[in-house]
Each structure stands twice: as C-alpha cells, then as structure tokens.
Amino acid sequence: MNEKSRLRVQLSATRRGARLARLLTERQLDEWGMPFEAATQVVAELAANAVLHGRVPGRDFRLELRREDDGTLRVEVTDARGERRPRVPDESAELTDGGRGLRIVAAYADRWGVVEAPAGAKTVWAELKQPFLTGIGPEEIVHRADQTVPGPLQC
Numbered sequence: 001m002n003e004k005s006r007l008r009v010q011l012s013a014t015r016r017g018a019r020l021a022r023l024l025t026e027r028q029l030d031e032w033g034m035p036f037e038a039a040t041q042v043v044a045e046l047a048a049n050a051v052l053h054g055r056v057p058g059r060d061f062r063l064e065l066r067r068e069d070d071g072t073l074r075v076e077v078t079d080a081r082g083e084r085r086p087r088v089p090d091e092s093a094e095l096t097d098g099g100r101g102l103r104i105v106a107a108y109a110d111r112w113g114v115v116e117a118p119a120g121a122k123t124v125w126a127e128l129k130q131p132f133l134t135g136i137g138p139e140e141i142v143h144r145a146d147q148t149v150p151g152p153l154q155c
Contacts, residue, residue, distance in 0.1 A: 047061070047063065050078075071130040078124075111127045
C-alpha cells in the first residue's frame with residue numbers, strides 16, 4: 001500500500017470535527033473512484049461516537065482510511081477514552097433516542113471491532129468490501145444489523 005491509498009488526519013473532538021470527518025471521507029473516496037455512501041455513513045457514526053463518548057478535553061480524535069489492494073476499505077477512528085468500549089444496545093433499548101449507531105455500522109461493514117491504542121486510547125475499526133452497500137432504507141439497515149450483531153458488547 002502506498003501513501004496515495006491512505007488518509008490519516010487528526011480532528012477536533014467536536015461536532016464540527018465529526019462533520020469534517022464525514023466530508024473528508026466522501027471527498028477522498030470520490031478521488032479514489034470508490035463509492036462513498038456506505039463508508040461516509042460508517043465514518044459519521046464512528047466519528048460521532050468518538051466525539052460523544054470518547055472525548056477528553058484538549059485531545060483530538062484520529063480518522064484513518066486505507067484502501068487495501070483487494071478493494072477493501074478500512075476505516076479507523078481513534079479516540080482518547082480507551083476505557084469506554086462501544087456496546088450494541090440490547091433489544092429493549094430500541095425505543096430510546098440513541099444507541100443505533102453501532103447497528104448502522106454493523107449493517108454496512110463486513111467486519112468491525114475495537115482495539116486498544118497507545119496512551120490509553122482505543123480504535124474502533126470497520127472494513128467494507130466492494131461493492132459497498134448503497135440505496136438501502138432504514139428498515140433494511142435494522143434488519144441486516146439484527147442479523148449481523150452478535151449481541152451486547154460491554155463497556
């Protein structure tokens with residue numbers, strides 16, 4: 001993999017930084033000639049989680065996109081709160097206002113997970129193989145997520 005197959009950027013852990021992560025992803029994938037709808041949705045959810053749940057005052061979050069040789073896109077979002085592991089809400093939480101982001105990530109991604117990062121941080125990653133899913137509605141996202149999410153992850 002060469003540098004032209006990778007984007008790595010530090011962004012402020014703010015709503016503006018999360019929005020910028022999504023926009024940068026869209027532009028980078030367009031430049032690479034890759035479909036961007038599904039990937040920008042995954043980045044939007046992971047960046048929003050980094051800002052809402054992984055924020056430490058004075059520390060940024062990092063976005064990394066890598067285009068692998070086989071066409072797979074790997075998305076990594078690293079935030080400062082390694083002790084706050086993402087979790088998929090249980091079925092009884094369906095009516096709450098939040099908690100759907102990881103279900104959306106699971107619906108679009110072929111694989112995703114969490115690993116420790118240096119300095120007490122964590123990296124949430126997702127891999128999308130081409131062709132990326134596009135043109136599916138919210139009902140289909142929930143249906144696919146229910147089939148792919150293994151169950152609640154604990155923080």
